Amino acid sequence: MRRNRFFLFGLAFFSISIFAQGQTTQESAPIRVLGKVADSSQPENFRKNPSGFQSSINLDQYSSRYTSLPDVLEREAGVRVRRYGGLGSYSTLSLRGTNPNQSRIFIDGVPFNNSQGGEVNLADLPFDNLQSVEVYRSGAPVGFSGSAIGGSVNLVTRKSTGLPKTRINLGGGSFGTGKGTLAHTGTYGGIGTSLFFLGEKSDQNFPFLNPHGTVIVNPYDDTVDRRRNAQYERSTGMLGLDGDLGRTKIRFWNDLNYRSQGIPGPASNQTTRVHRKYLRNTSSVSTDTKGLFDGRFRMETRAFTTFANDQLYDPKSEFSSGAPNSSAKIHQSGLQATPTFYLLDYGQIVRTHFGWERETFGRSRSNVNNQDVIYEPEKSRTYLTAQLEDEIRLFGETLILTPGVSWDLYQDRFQTDTPWFQRQDPLASANKSTSFSNPKTGVLYKLFETQTASLDFKANASKQYRIPSFLELFGEVGTILPNDSLKPEKSGNLDAGFSGKYSAGNLRSQASVSYFRKRISDMILFIPNSQFTLRPENIDSAKIDGAEVSQKTEFKGWKFLVDYTYQLAINTSDAPYLKGKYLPLRPKHELSSTLGYRTKRWEGGVELVYVGAVFKDRTNEYINYQPARQIWNLYLTFVLYSSSEEEGKAAERAPRELLLTMDFRNAGDKKVEDIVGYPLPGRNWFATLSGRF
Numbered sequence: 001m002r003r004n005r006f007f008l009f010g011l012a013f014f015s016i017s018i019f020a021q022g023q024t025t026q027e028s029a030p031i032r033v034l035g036k037v038a039d040s041s042q043p044e045n046f047r048k049n050p051s052g053f054q055s056s057i058n059l060d061q062y063s064s065r066y067t068s069l070p071d072v073l074e075r076e077a078g079v080r081v082r083r084y085g086g087l088g089s090y091s092t093l094s095l096r097g098t099n100p101n102q103s104r105i106f107i108d109g110v111p112f113n114n115s116q117g118g119e120v121n122l123a124d125l126p127f128d129n130l131q132s133v134e135v136y137r138s139g140a141p142v143g144f145s146g147s148a149i150g151g152s153v154n155l156v157t158r159k160s161t162g163l164p165k166t167r168i169n170l171g172g173g174s175f176g177t178g179k180g181t182l183a184h185t186g187t188y189g190g191i192g193t194s195l196f197f198l199g200e201k202s203d204q205n206f207p208f209l210n211p212h213g214t215v216i217v218n219p220y221d222d223t224v225d226r227r228r229n230a231q232y233e234r235s236t237g238m239l240g241l242d243g244d245l246g247r248t249k250i251r252f253w254n255d256l257n258y259r260s261q262g263i264p265g266p267a268s269n270q271t272t273r274v275h276r277k278y279l280r281n282t283s284s285v286s287t288d289t290k291g292l293f294d295g296r297f298r299m300e301t302r303a304f305t306t307f308a309n310d311q312l313y314d315p316k317s318e319f320s321s322g323a324p325n326s327s328a329k330i331h332q333s334g335l336q337a338t339p340t341f342y343l344l345d346y347g348q349i350v351r352t353h354f355g356w357e358r359e360t361f362g363r364s365r366s367n368v369n370n371q372d373v374i375y376e377p378e379k380s381r382t383y384l385t386a387q388l389e390d391e392i393r394l395f396g397e398t399l400i401l402t403p404g405v406s407w408d409l410y411q412d413r414f415q416t417d418t419p420w421f422q423r424q425d426p427l428a429s430a431n432k433s434t435s436f437s438n439p440k441t442g443v444l445y446k447l448f449e450t451q452t453a454s455l456d457f458k459a460n461a462s463k464q465y466r467i468p469s470f471l472e473l474f475g476e477v478g479t480i481l482p483n484d485s486l487k488p489e490k491s492g493n494l495d496a497g498f499s500g501k502y503s504a505g506n507l508r509s510q511a512s513v514s515y516f517r518k519r520i521s522d523m524i525l526f527i528p529n530s531q532f533t534l535r536p537e538n539i540d541s542a543k544i545d546g547a548e549v550s551q552k553t554e555f556k557g558w559k560f561l562v563d564y565t566y567q568l569a570i571n572t573s574d575a576p577y578l579k580g581k582y583l584p585l586r587p588k589h590e591l592s593s594t595l596g597y598r599t600k601r602w603e604g605g606v607e608l609v610y611v612g613a614v615f616k617d618r619t620n621e622y623i624n625y626q627p628a629r630q631i632w633n634l635y636l637t638f639v640l641y642s643s644s645e646e647e648g649k650a651a652e653r654a655p656r657e658l659l660l661t662m663d664f665r666n667a668g669d670k671k672v673e674d675i676v677g678y679p680l681p682g683r684n685w686f687a688t689l690s691g692r693f
Contacts, residue, residue, distance in 0.1 A: 043134055045154065048141035048351060050391065051402050051442030051458045053495060053514050055550065057133040064637060064659040066171045066179065066686035069127040073153070074609060075592040077548040077563040078137045078516075081122070082585055082674045085264065086204045086681040087177065088232040091122040095137055096516050097544040097569040097586050098150030099523075102466050102489070104140065106154045108253065110284050110304040111145055114330050115381045116361050118469040124278060126255055128169075128181050129196035129238045131158040137516070137548070138460045138495055139440060142351040142389045143300065143338040147408060147438050149464045149491040149520065157253055159242055160185040160192030165654035166693055173663075173686030176203035176231075192242035194253075197235075204230035208679035209671050210267050227679065228270045232261035248289040255282045263312070263319075266677030271318045280308040298340040305333040315368050323365035323373045332359045347394060353387035353406075361470060365477075374477070377414070379470050384409040402442040409435045410467050414474045414484075432473070432484050436465045452504045458514075459496035465489065472524050472536040480526065481535040489538075491520040497548075511551035518544040525573070541572045542583055559596040559605070565589070571618065581620045585674070587612030587628070600639065607633040616676045629672045634664040659690045 043056050057072060070091045074081040082100070084090040092100035101118030104111065105125070113120055133155055136144075140152035164186035172178040179200040186193055210225040240253040259278040265271040284304040292298065307330075314324035334357035341350040359381045365374040389404030412432040440462035447455040465488040475482035497514025523540035546567030553560045569586035571578045589612035596605025609631040616624040641658040662685065669683040 043132065043156070045134060045141050045143075048143065049136065049138070049402075049442075050400050051444040051460055052136060052138035052141070053458065053460075053497065053499075053512065053516075053548070054134065054136045054138065057135070059130050059132055063167065064169065064661045064688055064690035065635060066173060066661070066663050066688045069122050069125055069133075072127075072133065073122070073135075075561075075563060075594075075607075076135050077550045077565050077592075078151075078546075079135065080586070080590070083680060084675050084678040085227070085230055086175070086206055086684075087202055088123055088200075088204065088234070088261065089230065089678075092119050093122060093153065095135075095151035095153075096518065096546065097542075097567045097583065098491075098518065098520070101469065102148070102491075102520075103150035104144070104146050104148040104152040106144060106152065107255070107282065108157050108251075108284060109144060109154065109286070109302060109336075110282060110306070111332070111334070111357065112306075113146070114308075114332065114361070115359050115379075115467075116328070116330070116470045118466070118471075124257065124259065124280065125155060126157070126236060126238065126257065128198055129158055129183065129194075129236070129255075130155050132156045137514075138442070139462055139464065139493070142353050142387050142404070143336070145334070145336065145353075145355045145357060145383070145385055147406070147436075147465045147467075149466050149489065149493070149518070157238065157240060157255075158183065158185065158194050158196070159240060159251075160187050160194055161654075162187055163654045167690065169688055169690045171686055171688035174684035175206050175681070177201070177686065190243060192240075194238070194240035194242075196238040198237075199235050201233040202231065204232070204681075206679075206681040206684065208267060208682070212268050225267070225270075227264060227267075229262035229272055229274065230264040232259060234259040234261075247291055248287050250285070250287050252285045253283070256280070264678075265318065267673075267679050268677060273316045274312075274314045274318050276313070277311045278308070280306065282306040296342050298342070300338040300340070302336045302338075303334070305331075307331055313370075317368060323367055325366040325368070325370055326363055327366070328361065328363040330359070330361050332357065334358070347392060347397075349391040349393075351387075351389045351391070351404075353385070355383070355385045357383040357385075359383075376477070379474060380413045381470075382411040384411075398446050400444040402440075402444075404440050406438045407435070408438065408465070408467075409433070412470075412473065414470070434467060434488060436488060436490075438462065438464055447498075453500070453502045455498060455500040457496075457498055460494070462493045464491050464493060468524060468536070479533060481529055481533055483536050486524060486536060487522050487538050489520065489522050489524060491518050493518050506556045507554070509551070509553040511549075513547070513549050515547050516545070518542075520544070523573075525575075539573060539575060540578070542569060543572050544569045544583075544586075557598045559594065559598070561592075561594040563592045565591075577619055581618060582615050584616055584618055584624075585614050587614045589628075596635075600642075602636065602638050604636040605634070607635070609633070624676060626672070629670050630668065631665075631670060632667045634667055635661065637661040654692065656693045657691070659688075661688045661690065662686075663688070 046054055055076060068087060070081045070083060073079050073093060078096050080094045082092050093103060094100045095103045104113055105120045106112060136152040139148060144152055166184045169181045181198045184195045205226050207224050207226055209222055211222050236257050238255045242251045257280045261276050263271060263274040263276055286302040289299045310328045312326045317324045336355040338353045360378055362378040363376045364372050366372045385406060385408050387406040389402060392401040414430055442460040445457045447457060467488050468486040472486055473484050495514050495516040499512035501510035521541045522538040524536045524538060525540040526534040527537050529535040544567060549564045551562050566589055567586060569583040571581045571583055573579055591610040593608045594605055611629050613628045614626045616626055638660045640660055643656040665684045666682055671682055673679045
């Protein structure tokens with residue numbers, strides 16, 4: 001805690017000393033890069049990544065609906081969401097055919113991936129208190145730490161918009177689901193304030209077809225059962241403060257999240273008592289100082305810290321025996337600085353970034369009586385990074401080049417209490433250092449631009465790495481052997497395509513089409529070492545080729561959206577049983593589409609999510625073949641009351657409204673699953689009463 005206070009104090013002192021210099025000037029007009037957004041404005045981060053293929057999801061359109069982060073993300077081109085059940089279940093995200101642990105996830109630029117397993121559970125992330133979600137399929141802008149083979153996702157928290165505004169949502173629906181949220185934003189004494197509170201619970205006891213482990217051998221023993229032990233409860237609170245100190249903008253936010261949930265197990269072997277309790281608190285303070293040295297310099301800084309406690313209880317030893325209970329504590333903290341130099345007389349913007357991050361992971365295991373019997377020594381990882389990118393503007397800013405490179409250094413430390421004569425390598429060091437560089441380049445060529453239309457060509461090339469996780473390096477007692485000689489996974493990435501927009505009268509339309517290619521090598525695969533243990537090795541590789549199409553059109557109340565992804569993900573490993581096989585859970589075709597219509601009194605629409613056929617295992621066995629599926633969703637919103645903009649301004653508050661929304665999911669009642677043995681819900685519905693005042 002004393003170390004964290006030192007970082008926060010140092011960050012504030014550094015920012016105050018910086019903004020005292022120079023005269024205030026306006027930042028140069030940014031290059032507009034088209035992404036799929038709900039309005040004409042572009043996120044600040046998009047301006048730092050002009051050649052990237054990226055999209056921003058404005059979540060105001062979902063403010064009165066009962067939805068979740070996985071539901072929203074799976075509608076984006078290039079994004080694949082895999083779930084272990086229904087609402088609130090363990091869910092992962094992958095971009096452009098990569099593995100979930102090869103993508104990076106941030107909250108306002110604060111990294112959320114942990115080093116133990118690498119991948120992120122979407123159910124542990126905030127959603128209802130978010131303003132937007134930014135999806136970066138071509139890496140990430142300068143200032144986002146860590147190398148990302150797949151891409152990055154940044155969750156943007158809600159900020160004050162000036163006039164006081166309060167929204168209360170009360171919702172409920174199928175499978176004993178209920179949720180209440182309270183959100184308030186406003187500016188008081190020059191300080192923007194945002195408050196958010198949430199409480200939610202669900203039984204998730206939906207019916208499903210249970211094959212009892214005999215999908216092909218004996219289909220006659222199939223029964224329709226209820227999902228057990230899939231219930232969850234969660235509560236969330238968030239505070240955000242924004243203010244100006246001279247020419248420096250300062251933002252502080254704190255997010256507290258608590259979850260208690262059952263762990264249901266596969267359909268043919270459901271559990272009854274296994275459950276998990278998860279508590280996380282994340283704090284961040286950031287500064288942004290513009291206009292220094294006659295507008296030639298900008299300084300952004302950020303300090304953050306995260307504490308998480310993840311507890312698993314297995315009182316009947318349904319998952320494991322001996323010491324089935326565990327308690328893991330994760331602490332992440334970091335300090336970042338992103339200086340930007342505006343050399344506009346030379347047609348250049350030079351962006352740099354420096355970061356220090358540290359993470360510790362400790363875990364204890366206990367018996368069914370919750371008595372500690374095993375304590376795993378603490379693991380730690382220190383991460384240092386430096387980034388450099390030059391945005392070169394040529395021919396009157398018609399052509400923009402963005403060469404860049406980042407240097408990453410990881411220092412891992414793992415203590416063990418195993419006697420030296422019992423270790424696989426008695427002379428192995430407890431310390432491990434790994435370093436690499438990630439070069440990249442991008443190009444943006446503005447083919448034409450008028451007041452009503454524009455068309456851009458964009459292309460990017462990069463080399464990216466993924467550092468092995470603690471689980472891969474240091475193993476898991478009794479199941480996974482350690483291998484501290486693992487090399488980072490690496491990938492050569494390439495994408496190119498066009499993006500354009502058109503706006504005239506009541507018609508607004510924007511679209512993009514892109515081709516992407518990845519060549520991934522040194523992928524880590526868990527190889528059987530004995531009857532009961534696995535050992536990670538760098539023996540896997542893959543090639544992924546694909547295309548993405550995204551378009552959004554609005555005309556006189558009508559809304560039509562289409563996102564389509566084609567990808568061919570093939571395993572190129574030297575292992576004969578894997579070479580030439582499709583990578584599991586990577587469909588060739590994915591399509592998401594929405595057709596909606598809006599009036600002053602109501603809004604309705606239909607949504608389609610199509611997921612092509614997949615194999616659920618690496619060897620493409622027929623028993624693990626999943627046919628294509630189409631999921632239809634319907635929504636309908638009634639405006640029960642709405643005040644005018646003039647009334648709101650007269651009262652110095654946001655306009656008032658009262659909305660009632662009905663959401664109908666999986667209208668065709670498809671019985672499907674993403675992960676082998678973990679069914680997804682069939683037909684279900686939710687209702688939400690939303691009031692703003």
